[in-house]
Amino acid sequence: MDKLINIGFGNIVNTAKIIAIVSPDSAPIKRMVQKAKETGTAIDATQGRKTKAVLVMESNQMVLSALLPETIAGRAAGTAYDNNEKDKDIE
Numbered sequence: 001m002d003k004l005i006n007i008g009f010g011n012i013v014n015t016a017k018i019i020a021i022v023s024p025d026s027a028p029i030k031r032m033v034q035k036a037k038e039t040g041t042a043i044d045a046t047q048g049r050k051t052k053a054v055l056v057m058e059s060n061q062m063v064l065s066a067l068l069p070e071t072i073a074g075r076a077a078g079t080a081y082d083n084n085e086k087d088k089d090i091e
Contacts, residue, residue, distance in 0.1 A: 005075040007065040011045035015076045020056040036062040
């Protein structure tokens with residue numbers, strides 16, 4: 001069975017389907033997210049919080065998360081949680 005990870009607020013994704021975990025700050029990523037929202041392929045898992053990470057999935061969907069990319073990557077790699085205080089209230 002593939003590994004599932006929590007990306008915040010009880011939302012879970014399959015790590016085997018993740019292509020990339022990127023920060024939403026650059027202009028190209030912002031354009032990709034906007035296009036995904038327009039075409040209906042964006043999945044917003046932020047619960048109204050600020051988007052801190054964008055997960056690009058195999059199915060050309062984009063999952064928006066309120067966790068930092070480093071936190072999600074650490075969970076996907078199976079390493080210990082990095083005690084980032086900014087993400088404590090999101091789990």
